[in-house]
Amino acid sequence: MSLEVVERIDKVFGHLELKLVVDSGKVESKFTVTQDARFIEVVLEGRSYLEAPVIASRICGACSIAHFLASVNALENAMGVELPEDAMILKDAMNKAQIAQNNIVHLFFLALPDYYGLKTLGELLSKKPDLVKIGFKLNSLSLKAVDLLGGRIVNPNTYSVGGFRKDLARDRIEKVVKTLREAEDYAKQVLEKVIELELPELEDPAPNYVVVQSPQGYLNTSNNLYGSDGEVFLGIDYTKYIEEKIVEYSNSKAYYYKGKVFYVGSRARLNAYHERLLGYEDYISKILKESNNPFSNIKAKALEILYTIVDVRERLEEFLDKKPKLRTEFKVRAGEGVGVLEAPRGLLIHHYKVDNEGKITYANIITPTAFNSRHIEVSATKLGERVLEANGVDVGELQRKASMLIRAYDPCLPCAVHVTVLKSER
Amino acid sequence: MVKVIVNGKEVEVSEGSVVLDAIKKAGYSVPTLCFFKGVYNEAACRMCLVELPNGKLVPSCAYPVSDGLKITTDSERLRKTRRMVLELILAVHKMKCYQCARKGGFCLLLDFAKEFGVEGIPVCAECPLHGEDCLLVKGEPCLGFLTIAGCGSPCTREGTPCFGCRGPVTREDVIETAVKRFIEHGVDLRDLHSRMKLFWSSFPQFKHVFDLVLKYEKKYMGEKK
Numbered sequence: 227m228s229l230e231v232v233e234r235i236d237k238v239f240g241h242l243e244l245k246l247v248v249d250s251g252k253v254e255s256k257f258t259v260t261q262d263a264r265f266i267e268v269v270l271e272g273r274s275y276l277e278a279p280v281i282a283s284r285i286c287g288a289c290s291i292a293h294f295l296a297s298v299n300a301l302e303n304a305m306g307v308e309l310p311e312d313a314m315i316l317k318d319a320m321n322k323a324q325i326a327q328n329n330i331v332h333l334f335f336l337a338l339p340d341y342y343g344l345k346t347l348g349e350l351l352s353k354k355p356d357l358v359k360i361g362f363k364l365n366s367l368s369l370k371a372v373d374l375l376g377g378r379i380v381n382p383n384t385y386s387v388g389g390f391r392k393d394l395a396r397d398r399i400e401k402v403v404k405t406l407r408e409a410e411d412y413a414k415q416v417l418e419k420v421i422e423l424e425l426p427e428l429e430d431p432a433p434n435y436v437v438v439q440s441p442q443g444y445l446n447t448s449n450n451l452y453g454s455d456g457e458v459f460l461g462i463d464y465t466k467y468i469e470e471k472i473v474e475y476s477n478s479k480a481y482y483y484k485g486k487v488f489y490v491g492s493r494a495r496l497n498a499y500h501e502r503l504l505g506y507e508d509y510i511s512k513i514l515k516e517s518n519n520p521f522s523n524i525k526a527k528a529l530e531i532l533y534t535i536v537d538v539r540e541r542l543e544e545f546l547d548k549k550p551k552l553r554t555e556f557k558v559r560a561g562e563g564v565g566v567l568e569a570p571r572g573l574l575i576h577h578y579k580v581d582n583e584g585k586i587t588y589a590n591i592i593t594p595t596a597f598n599s600r601h602i603e604v605s606a607t608k609l610g611e612r613v614l615e616a617n618g619v620d621v622g623e624l625q626r627k628a629s630m631l632i633r634a635y636d637p638c639l640p641c642a643v644h645v646t647v648l649k650s651e652r
Numbered sequence: 653m654v655k656v657i658v659n660g661k662e663v664e665v666s667e668g669s670v671v672l673d674a675i676k677k678a679g680y681s682v683p684t685l686c687f688f689k690g691v692y693n694e695a696a697c698r699m700c701l702v703e704l705p706n707g708k709l710v711p712s713c714a715y716p717v718s719d720g721l722k723i724t725t726d727s728e729r730l731r732k733t734r735r736m737v738l739e740l741i742l743a744v745h746k747m748k749c750y751q752c753a754r755k756g757g758f759c760l761l762l763d764f765a766k767e768f769g770v771e772g773i774p775v776c777a778e779c780p781l782h783g784e785d786c787l788l789v790k791g792e793p794c795l796g797f798l799t800i801a802g803c804g805s806p807c808t809r810e811g812t813p814c815f816g817c818r819g820p821v822t823r824e825d826v827i828e829t830a831v832k833r834f835i836e837h838g839v840d841l842r843d844l845h846s847r848m849k850l851f852w853s854s855f856p857q858f859k860h861v862f863d864l865v866l867k868y869e870k871k872y873m874g875e876k877k
């Protein structure tokens with residue numbers, strides 16, 4: 227007997243389908259990105275280094291800062307720009323603030339209702355009004371921090387290659403600190419709630435990950451990548467370690483780390499660097515019990531909300547007593563660079579070549595959801611088999627669990643569409 | 653009853669009426685924004701201006717009729733003045749339609765703006781409100797001069813030159829002045845072109861604007877040599 231279950235997943239960013247083919251106890255799953263292609267890389271070609279990050283940030287409204295910064299990193303590497311340390315810290319702060327905000331949106335608006343057996347945020351609001359109200363509060367506070375650091379809530383405009391355009395005024399930094407201090411308590415409450423949630427049981431069939439190597443601390447940017455097998459390699463060598471394959475049924479590609487399926491995202495970051503998070507041991511020990519469960523991504527996200535909020539505040543407090551140096555001079559020159567960044571949903575790679583006027587001649591962008599797509603498939607297969615064992619062929623249950631799994635990964639499709647190889651003839 | 657001659661056409665209206673009544677009776681119309689019959693005729697918006705034989709412009713919604721009064725409701729001068737009036741109104745209004753409950757539909761002001769081809773003021777008009785130095789003067793390719801305001805110029809406030817994301821201004825005189833300034837401050841014109849194509853190329857008026865920019869660049873670059 228063979229059965230096909232096609233589930234259009236709702237409550238994710240963008241359009242995607244999951245097809246589960248059930249055939250005599252075996253399950254095969256196909257993760258299909260149905261979002262239309264967007265040709266961003268072709269748009270980037272011929273653009274100057276000042277415009278490219280602006281265009282890149284338009285790839286995604288949710289994580290525009292991530293694309294902006296990854297693009298900036300790539301260009302800075304290509305042109306050999308040496309940033310002052312303060313600018314690096316503030317850049318990381320911008321990214322972290324956005325990770326907090328994105329995680330909040332993912333948790334409350336998309337994922338959490340699943341774990342209370344509900345469908346929508348509206349239902350959750352009537353069942354757990356206190357929790358959701360905290361979520362709203364937290365969202366607006368973190369958005370405010372993003373706004374203050376990035377200049378506005380989407381598509382940041384405070385930064386361009388070489389550093390921040392202007393010194394951030396002291397009272398502005400004070401405002402960020404104040405906002406985050408207010409948010410801290412809420413974040414703790416959310417974490418304590420989320421950490422107690424019961425997750426569906428599932429063992430990760432491919433426990434490999436790749437994250438951006440954090441030189442120290444957690445979520446700090448570097449140019450290196452770190453794989454679950456302990457290998458540290460340069461971002462620019464990503465093609466040597468990560469191979470890509472075209473998937474004919476999807477508008478996104480599939481990626482393999484040293485030939486193995488792997489995942490990226492909050493769970494990967496936590497698994498890689500949890501020892502660096504001092505002061506969170508209680509939470510971490512609880513989360514790590516299930517670290518091999520893809521669903522535990524939501525708990526890792528909740529922890530990251532608290533961590534980023536505290537960390538950004540602490541780092542910015544140091545800025546209050548000094549005049550930070552936020553910009554550096556540089557010469558526009560030809561080169562090739564890769565920017566790697568931990569976006570809210572995981573590893574993001576921007577790869578550019580620029581000519582000696584700073585114009586882009588080649589662009590390649592690989593996004594977290596594209597990395598995750600293959601891993602989602604193998605976990606969905608595993609999950610499908612579990613459901614079959616436990617409940618027999620129960621289409622409703624299959625659909626419910628599968629979409630819950632996908633939402634736990636927090637896929638974002640508008641940026642994952644990445645299949646067309648076009649030769650631009652300009 | 654008094655006799656009024658509207659655009660050469662004779663009509664009779666009762667004593668104590670205003671010119672607007674006569675215009676309507678004669679079958680003509682003038683644009684009005686603030687006028688609300690029986691409720692409001694303070695002549696505040698000045699859109700309903702008409703011309704008297706002596707060249708005076710008067711608001712028809714408040715000007716009382718008198719016997720033998722001759723008025724004109726449409727002329728080049730009137731259209732220009734109404735346009736200016738509209739621009740003045742829009743200069744303080746800011747076309748932030750996305751924040752408006754009407755969402756840009758069923759809005760008389762917006763309809764008139766479209767009809768008269770008025771598109772609000774350029775970003776430059778909002779930019780100095782933040783008290784920042786002009787980026788164009790520093791030689792940066794800022795499109796604020798040619799971009800419709802309403803955003804509150806968040807980019808120039810942060811020191812980033814405007815990318816023109818809100819679309820181009822189409823007025824020829826503004827474009828001419830802008831191009832003059834661009835050349836005067838030594839902005840790289842190729843940078844500017846590339847910037848213009850970034851967001852503007854999706855606007856229907858793009859070709860018109862870009863052609864004008866090229867035309868004036870040619871003119872003023874030639875002069876410079």
Ligand code: SF4
Nearest residue numbers: 776779786787794796
């Ligand atoms: S040119 Fe740019 S920086 Fe200068 S006033 Fe206009 S918008 Fe502001």
Ligand code: SF4
Nearest residue numbers: 803807814815816817
């Ligand atoms: S780029 Fe857009 S938002 Fe920024 S100043 Fe220009 S029009 Fe305003």
